[in-house]
Amino acid sequence: MFETRPLNPIRKAVLEQGIGQGFEELLQRVISNAQGIKSSIVTLVVDGTHGADFQALLMRLIPYAEERGFRFVAADVYGYLKSGVELREHFSANITDNRAFGYVSEEKIDAYFRSGARREWAEYADGLTESAEDRVRTLLVVFGPGAKWLCDGRGDISLFLDVSREYQEIAHKQELLNFGMSWNADAVEKYKIAYFVEWPILETYRKERLPSFDVYVDMNNPVCPVLLTARDLMAVIEDIARFPLRVKPFLMPGVWGGQYLKKVAGLPEDMINCAWSFEPIAPENSVLVAKGERVVEVPFLLVMAYSHLDLIGARNVRLFGDYFPVRFDYLDTMDGDNLSCQVHPKQAYIREQFNEFMEQQESYYIMEKQGDAKVYLGLTESCSPESFRAAADRSQTTGEPMAFTDYVQEWTSEKGDLFLIPTGTVHCSGKDNFVLEISATTWWFTFKIYDYVRKDLDGKPRPMNIQHAFDNIDFSRKGHGVREQLIPRPILLNQQGSNREYVLGERDDLLFYVNRIHLTDRWEDATDDEFVLLNLVEGECVRIVSLADESVFVEFSYAESYIIPASFGAYAIVNGGGQPCKLIKAGVSKRWEISLVDTDG
Numbered sequence: 001m002f003e004t005r006p007l008n009p010i011r012k013a014v015l016e017q018g019i020g021q022g023f024e025e026l027l028q029r030v031i032s033n034a035q036g037i038k039s040s041i042v043t044l045v046v047d048g049t050h051g052a053d054f055q056a057l058l059m060r061l062i063p064y065a066e067e068r069g070f071r072f073v074a075a076d077v078y079g080y081l082k083s084g085v086e087l088r089e090h091f092s093a094n095i096t097d098n099r100a101f102g103y104v105s106e107e108k109i110d111a112y113f114r115s116g117a118r119r120e121w122a123e124y125a126d127g128l129t130e131s132a133e134d135r136v137r138t139l140l141v142v143f144g145p146g147a148k149w150l151c152d153g154r155g156d157i158s159l160f161l162d163v164s165r166e167y168q169e170i171a172h173k174q175e176l177l178n179f180g181m182s183w184n185a186d187a188v189e190k191y192k193i194a195y196f197v198e199w200p201i202l203e204t205y206r207k208e209r210l211p212s213f214d215v216y217v218d219m220n221n222p223v224c225p226v227l228l229t230a231r232d233l234m235a236v237i238e239d240i241a242r243f244p245l246r247v248k249p250f251l252m253p254g255v256w257g258g259q260y261l262k263k264v265a266g267l268p269e270d271m272i273n274c275a276w277s278f279e280p281i282a283p284e285n286s287v288l289v290a291k292g293e294r295v296v297e298v299p300f301l302l303v304m305a306y307s308h309l310d311l312i313g314a315r316n317v318r319l320f321g322d323y324f325p326v327r328f329d330y331l332d333t334m335d336g337d338n339l340s341c342q343v344h345p346k347q348a349y350i351r352e353q354f355n356e357f358m359e360q361q362e363s364y365y366i367m368e369k370q371g372d373a374k375v376y377l378g379l380t381e382s383c384s385p386e387s388f389r390a391a392a393d394r395s396q397t398t399g400e401p402m403a404f405t406d407y408v409q410e411w412t413s414e415k416g417d418l419f420l421i422p423t424g425t426v427h428c429s430g431k432d433n434f435v436l437e438i439s440a441t442t443w444w445f446t447f448k449i450y451d452y453v454r455k456d457l458d459g460k461p462r463p464m465n466i467q468h469a470f471d472n473i474d475f476s477r478k479g480h481g482v483r484e485q486l487i488p489r490p491i492l493l494n495q496q497g498s499n500r501e502y503v504l505g506e507r508d509d510l511l512f513y514v515n516r517i518h519l520t521d522r523w524e525d526a527t528d529d530e531f532v533l534l535n536l537v538e539g540e541c542v543r544i545v546s547l548a549d550e551s552v553f554v555e556f557s558y559a560e561s562y563i564i565p566a567s568f569g570a571y572a573i574v575n576g577g578g579q580p581c582k583l584i585k586a587g588v589s590k591r592w593e594i595s596l597v598d599t600d601g
């Protein structure tokens with residue numbers, strides 16, 4: 001069965017304090033720590049990710065602390081931030097006027113705060129100390145994102161309240177504004193500000209500071225927090241990064257979304273459709289880690305931050321640092337609609353224009369299709385830059401449909417086909433495909449050329465970016481060459497008995513390779529210090545077993561994906577179903593030698 005909440009067990013790590021659960025346990029830990037501190041004022045720092053429910057904790061902490069003899073004083077970081085207007089002004093070069101794209105900020109958390117914020121805070125805290133009454137002990141709580149920075153090392157006890165990006169994005173679609181902002185135009189703008197400003201700054205802050213906190217609190221269920229010490233969290237991360245790992249799929253509806261994945265994953269009938277599942281898009285997913293009944297949700301970014309060497313191996317760390325470079329995601333258009341006709345940017349362009357790390361290379365593997373499904377890839381022989389541009393502009397200004405297949409080639413898709421999409425290649429999946437996208441991890445930079453003059457699910461047109469698109473289209477990807485270069489035929493690579501491994505796609509301009517294993521019984525393989533992504537694209541279930549220790553294994557079903565860490569070593573894939581099955585295997589191509597770390601592209 002396709003698990004929407006797959007659990008990754010802690011296998012070897014011995015936790016000093018274990019995983020706690022519920023407010024009672026959290027409050028108990030905090031207050032008994034506070035009672036052990038021998039000063040008239042105990043400072044509790046409650047830092048965390050924007051969107052975490054700080055109030056849910058405070059409203060329980062206040063009576064709990066007061067009943068135990070503390071006078072409670074709270075101060076929030078919001079009183080020390082720049083105003084919403086000042087923040088918009090400060091980050092204007094990152095936010096830009098473009099509806100979808102900004103420029104990734106490299107600033108630090110202090111950019112959000114007024115100059116002098118730390119001094120003001122210190123004066124306030126000193127004032128409290130001077131006026132503290134001898135007999136009544138005070139619990140001074142400073143809360144909100146950046147609280148630890150604001151206190152500048154003056155806290156006695158520190159908590160970090162975390163939520164996943166998925167949690168934040170759901171909240172963004174409702175009431176939650178961007179951190180520090182006083183208003184937002186709409187969900188597209190919130191995503192843009194999160195992507196280009198909030199996440200780079202706050203997630204870097206989290207990565208740099210997290211090990212120094214006392215307690216990590218998973219607030220993804222705001223009525224039942226899960227807690228562990230930062231030291232135990234580090235031990236958990238170190239553990240799970242050494243064994244096969246499945247992220248929690250991030251499922252999302254979209255204007256072209258289909259109905260197939262809903263059935264496979266057992267999603268609610270009344271979900272309008274499911275367009276995407278991130279499997280992983282590393283920065284977007286989290287990992288569920290289990291110890292007995294207790295489950296903690298950890299952002300995949302944190303696993304990469306502290307255990308990238310185990311996870312992706314030395315060569316990939318040299319090339320990509322702690323950035324997980326390859327993504328799997330589903331695009332489901334079965335009984336849905338075409339994706340926008342689009343193109344993705346090249347490395348120099350994405351760095352220069354958007355300060356983004358990695359160019360957006362893609363590929364589509366057709367896992368299922370129905371009827372006369374199509375993939376659109378490359379340009380027609382007769383397509384010229386001028387005629388294509390004029391047609392796109394005309395449709396955009398008049399709101400009239402455009403005959404886009406006059407310019408873009410149409411291919412009938414078949415189950416098992418792979419379409420390679422280097423940057424600059426015009427493309428999109430048509431309706432009635434279930435696509436496993438195997439791509440570079442960048443995912444936001446889709447320059448739409450034509451979107452069928454339709455409206456998004458919120459009733460607004462989606463952002464079009466015709467100029468960016470035409471700055472990136474490679475007009476040599478046209479005519480007959482497209483089949484030869486971008487729709488390769490499988491090549492046999494290895495054979496073990498009746499089992500085979502084929503290369504489906506590999507090119508010098510793609511950082512990933514895509515292979516397919518045809519499995520009748522058992523296939524032995526080794527990571528050679530390179531991570532591997534696996535997805536069971538046909539068949540019932542498989543088991544991945546460590547050859548060093550056969551008691552270490554995972555089992556997974558049709559359409560599920562697993563990451564095999566570079567440090568996992570030799571392993572076997574064993575067919576657990578009655579019929580032969582097929583797996584997509586992907587990773588970083590041995591041909592890719594361009595380091596994206598500390599270069600200008």
Ligand SMILES: O=P(O)(O)OC[C@H]1O[C@](O)(CO)[C@@H](O)[C@@H]1O
Pocket residue numbers: 254256329331338339340341342362437443444446448
């Ligand atoms: O812009 P559209 O039509 O939603 O297209 C889907 C896009 O979603 C992604 O798969 C991931 O966001 C892109 O790679 C893809 O191009």
